[in-house]
Structure formats: structure tokens, C-alpha cells
Amino acid sequence: MTFHKRLRWSMLLVLPLLLGVRIAWAYPAAAPSSMHIMEGFLPLGWAVFWWLVALPFWIIGFIKVKKLLTEKPEQRLLLGLAGGFIFVLSALKIPSVTGSSSHPTGTGLGTILFGPFVVGILGTIALIFQALLVAHGGISTLGANAMSMAIGGPLIAYGVWRLLRGKAPSYVNVFVTAFVADLATYVITTSQLALAFPDPVSGFMGSWLTFAGIFAVTQIPLAVAEGILTVLIFNALQTSATAEMQALGLQEA
Amino acid sequence: MHIIDCYAYSNKIRAVDPAQKAGLAVIVLGLCLAFNHPVVSLLAVAWMWGLAVWQAGLPVLVFGRVLLAELFFLALATVAVALSVSLNAPANPDAWLLPVGPLWISSTPDDIFKAANLVLRALGAASAMNFLALTTPLVDLVDLLRRLRFSPILIDLMTVMYRFIFVLMESLNRMYVAQDSRLGYSSYWRGMSSAGLLGSRLFIEAFQRSQRLQTALDARGYEGGHLQVLPTTYYRSDKLLAMSAAAILSLAAAWLVL
Numbered sequence: 001m002t003f004h005k006r007l008r009w010s011m012l013l014v015l016p017l018l019l020g021v022r023i024a025w026a027y028p029a030a031a032p033s034s035m036h037i038m039e040g041f042l043p044l045g046w047a048v049f050w051w052l053v054a055l056p057f058w059i060i061g062f063i064k065v066k067k068l069l070t071e072k073p074e075q076r077l078l079l080g081l082a083g084g085f086i087f088v089l090s091a092l093k094i095p096s097v098t099g100s101s102s103h104p105t106g107t108g109l110g111t112i113l114f115g116p117f118v119v120g121i122l123g124t125i126a127l128i129f130q131a132l133l134v135a136h137g138g139i140s141t142l143g144a145n146a147m148s149m150a151i152g153g154p155l156i157a158y159g160v161w162r163l164l165r166g167k168a169p170s171y172v173n174v175f176v177t178a179f180v181a182d183l184a185t186y187v188i189t190t191s192q193l194a195l196a197f198p199d200p201v202s203g204f205m206g207s208w209l210t211f212a213g214i215f216a217v218t219q220i221p222l223a224v225a226e227g228i229l230t231v232l233i234f235n236a237l238q239t240s241a242t243a244e245m246q247a248l249g250l251q252e253a
Numbered sequence: 254m255h256i257i258d259c260y261a262y263s264n265k266i267r268a269v270d271p272a273q274k275a276g277l278a279v280i281v282l283g284l285c286l287a288f289n290h291p292v293v294s295l296l297a298v299a300w301m302w303g304l305a306v307w308q309a310g311l312p313v314l315v316f317g318r319v320l321l322a323e324l325f326f327l328a329l330a331t332v333a334v335a336l337s338v339s340l341n342a343p344a345n346p347d348a349w350l351l352p353v354g355p356l357w358i359s360s361t362p363d364d365i366f367k368a369a370n371l372v373l374r375a376l377g378a379a380s381a382m383n384f385l386a387l388t389t390p391l392v393d394l395v396d397l398l399r400r401l402r403f404s405p406i407l408i409d410l411m412t413v414m415y416r417f418i419f420v421l422m423e424s425l426n427r428m429y430v431a432q433d434s435r436l437g438y439s440s441y442w443r444g445m446s447s448a449g450l451l452g453s454r455l456f457i458e459a460f461q462r463s464q465r466l467q468t469a470l471d472a473r474g475y476e477g478g479h480l481q482v483l484p485t486t487y488y489r490s491d492k493l494l495a496m497s498a499a500a501i502l503s504l505a506a507a508w509l510v511l
Contacts (some may be wrong), residue, residue, distance in 0.1 A: 004419070010340055038327050040378025041279040045508065064405055072466055076480075080413025081421075087414065088421040092452055093429070095444030109452070125411055127417065129423040132386045132394070134254050135319050139382060140282060178427045193330060201359060202339040210333040225445075232449025237456060 035189040039138025046196045051143030057151045061120040081124035103227040106177030107153045116158040121151025148188035157181035178230035182223035261390040264309040268389040270487040271393040278385035285377040288508040294377030300500040301380040309388045335368035405479045
């Protein structure tokens with residue numbers, strides 16, 4: 001192949017990428033700043049597989065929520081509002097260095113405030129709502145998205161939170177928890193995509209690195225920014241929402 | 254968000270039984286995934302777009318705009334499917350190559366076809382769900398889950414969440430405008446601290462709203478148990494049913510013929 005021919009082909013391939021990035025930056029609503037896998041993007045087999053993987057976690061979460069509500073029926077509305085809060089948090093604008101803004105996932109903060117299993121249920125409902133209200137994510141990919149955003153991310157983040165509690169200053173702990181939650185979501189989604197679409201030349205690893213590289217541009221700065229934002233929110237809550245934090249068991253009376 | 258919700262309430266087939274609309278959307282979604290054929294996917298987009306315009310009376314461009322947003326969303330991930338990155342030059346003679354430092358970026362006509370098929374499949378599946386989202390309010394879908402004997406606890410959670418998403422979103426926007434008009438987002442760090450403040454106030458608002466709501470329910474004699482709402486009446490549309498059957502049969506026929 002001549003040099004010019006090669007150049008022409010590469011331009012053709014790079015163009016949609018540039019267009020995608022340009023549009024993603026111009027329209028925050030259409031931006032893949034979140035790691036949702038689109039409706040229909042996963043082949044049928046993988047879509048079903050991730051539904052089955054998520055199922056046990058949903059059942060555990062459901063049992064926990066049910067137990068919580070039998071013991072404290074008055075928490076019914078609090079849980080609903082917490083779910084609303086988690087959904088709306090993703091509409092918050094975090095300023096980013098590039099000049100436009102990105103959106104937090106709220107996974108880390110939700111996990112710290114409400115615990116990983118409750119977030120698993122509320123986050124899954126939020127994902128259904130996102131699929132039907134803002135056309136982000138989808139029903140066939142709900143299992144995969146829930147696994148990365150509502151289950152995997154929160155569980156890993158909760159592990160980090162428990163591990164560091166009492167050992168590190170709370171702002172360090174909050175930052176690391178929120179950062180790890182985003183990072184875990186990013187790594188799980190990347191793996192899900194790489195498993196479903198292994199590279200014909202370099203296999204799973206090659207495709208993993210390609211997906212990871214493409215999403216790193218938006219996801220790594222986002223994870224840092226969300227970490228900082230979560231620390232700021234948490235600090236503000238500790239000073240101005242003492243009663244609420246005590247009710248959730250996050251602050252001594 | 255408001256666009257989709259507005260049309261969900263104001264379209265012409267809003268009062269049609271949600272089971273009928275959800276059934277159609279789920280079957281078309283399933284067929285797109287199962288057949289995995291570009292023509293079937295294109296046909297699905299055409300049917301869903303057509304039904305949204307002729308049956309639900311949506312403006313032609315609204316459906317297109319939602320679909321376009323989803324297309325951009327797809328763009329980045331699809332590039333990774335179309336391109337291969339490897340350390341060694343691939344052996345395939347059909348491959349287009351582009352060396353970047355020590356890496357080879359390559360692609361074959363096959364990969365491009367696969368990526369195009371993927372985009373079409375995702376668009377076909379997404380248009381089925383868009384049809385449902387644009388013609389059926391979420392409350393109707395939650396009501397459908399209730400009819401399907403879904404857990405009452407989760408249904409209550411969904412009902413409360415749906416209602417308060419809009420309330421909290423409005424608070425968020427009001428607070429954001431107030432901060433922004435006082436130069437709250439004029440620099441990076443100021444913006445960050447404003448966003449932090451906003452997030453914490455939002456949480457406090459959500460928490461206190463839930464307490465006030467609880468008090469209001471207690472005052473009306475609520476003693477736990479499931480939240481009761483008035484049922485909505487739906488009707489069955491034979492016209493939509495016939496069209497749904499035609500759509501599903503044509504998708505299956507397209508797959509059989511090709």
C-alpha cells in the first residue's frame with residue numbers, strides 16, 4: 001500500500017473518533033463522561049451473562065432493604081429520596097480543566113452515606129430511569145451497567161472505606177473511596193467491553209488496552225475531580241448536617 | 254430529560270395499555286439482539302420511528318434527536334471495535350496499517366463491517382426502547398410492574414424516586430443559577446467548592462424533605478405498609494396491536510429471507 005493510500009485510510013478512521021470526542025465535549029448531555037454501555041451494544045449472550053452475574057447481588061440487596069424496612073418502616077421515604085439524590089447527583093456539573101464540565105457518578109458518596117447493598121438496589125433503579133428518561137444505558141445492558149456502576153464499584157469502594165476508616169484522616173479516606181469507586185467502574189466496564197469484543201489481532205488484552213486508552217481521556221480526570229468534590233461535599237455535610245449524619249451513623253452524637 | 258418525559262405524557266397513545274407498548278418494545282429489542290443482522294436492525298429503526306410519528310403523533314425530529322444523541326454516545330466505544338492495536342504487524346493481507354511509535358494500529362474490511370453492524374444493532378435496540386420511553390410515562394411502567402406482581406417495596410421506592418427526581422432536579426438548577434450568577438463558577442477551584450456546597454445542600458434538602466413527607470403521612474394516619482395511589486385506566490388499541498404484529502413479522506421475515 002502506498003503512503004498516500006495509507007494516509008487516506010487512517011484519516012478516514014481517525015475522523016469519527018475526532019468527531020465523537022468533539023461532540024462529547026460540546027454536549028455534556030451526550031458525553032460519554034459516564035461509563036454506560038448503550039442499549040443493544042453487547043451481544044445477546046453477554047447481555048444475559050451480566051444479568052445473571054448481577055442477579056445474586058440484587059437478591060442480597062433486596063433482602064437487606066426488606067429487612068431495613070421491616071425494622072424501620074419510617075425509612076421508606078428516606079430510601080426513596082436517597083435514590084432520587086443519587087440520580088440527581090449525576091446531573092451536578094463538576095468544573096474540569098478543559099473548560100467544559102463533566103458529571104460525577106455519585107457512586108462513592110452514595111456508598112459512604114447509604115452502604116454498598118442499598119446503593120446496589122437504588123443505583124440499579126437509577127440506571128433503569130436513566131435508560132428510560134435520558135436514553136443513557138439500556139435495558140438489555142442493565143445487568144452489565146449495574147455490575148460496574150451499582151454493584152462492583154460500590155462494593156470495592158466500601159472495602160477501601162472500611163479498610164482506611166480510623167487509619168487515615170477522613171478527607172483522605174473519602175477522596176480515595178470516591179476515586180476508587182470511579183476507577184473500579186471504569187476497569188469493570190472496560191473488561192466487559194473487552195470480553196465482548198476481543199481484538200482479532202491482539203486478543204482480550206489488546207482490546208482491553210484500546211478501550212482503556214480511549215476512556216482514560218475522560219475517566220481518569222473525572223475520578224480525580226469526583227474525589228475532590230466528594231471530599232468537599234462530605235466536609236460540608238459534617239459541619240452543616242450533623243443531625244442527618246448522626247441518623248445515618250456516620251458521626252458520633 | 255424533560256423532553257422525553259413531556260412527550261411520554263402528551264403523545265396520542267399515552268393511554269394505551271403499557272403492557273402493549275412494553276411488549277412491542279421488548280420483543281423488537283430481543284429480535285434485534287437475537288438476529289444481529291444490519292437489515293433487521295435498520296428495519297427496526299424504521300418501524301419504531303414510523304410508529305412513534307404516525308401512531309403517537311410525535312414530531313419527526315424528536316425521535317431523530319434522541320437517536321442522534323445515542324449515536325454520539327456509541328461513537329467512542331465503536332472506534333475501539335473497528336481498530337486493532339498490537340505490538341506486531343498483523344499478518345492479515347487485507348489489513349490497513351498505521352504505525353504509531355512501537356504500536357500498529359490496523360483495521361480490516363471485516364472489522365469495519367462488524368463495527369457498522371454493531372452500531373446498527375445498538376440503534377435498532379435503542380429505537381425500540383426510545384419508542385417505549387417517548388410514549389409511556391415511567392409511572393405507567395411502574396404500574397405495569399405492579400400488575401406483574403413485582404415486589405411492592407421496590408415499586409414504592411421507584412414511585413418515590415421518580416417523583417423526587419424532578420423536585421430535586423429543580424432545586425439543583427435553582428441553586429446552580431444562584432451560585433453561577435454570583436460568579437460561583439468563575440474559576441476552577443471556586444467552581445469546585447460551589448459544586449461541593451451544592452451537593453451537600455442537595456443532600457440536606459433530600460433528607461429533610463423525606464422527614465417532612467413522613468410527618469405528613471403520619472399525620473394522615475399512615476402506619477407503614479405500601480403506599481397507595483389511584484389506579485389509571487388504560488385502553489387496548491387494536492390498531493397498534495395489528496401494527497406491532499406487522500412490525501414483528503416483518504423483522505422475522507427479513508431475517509428468514511436474508
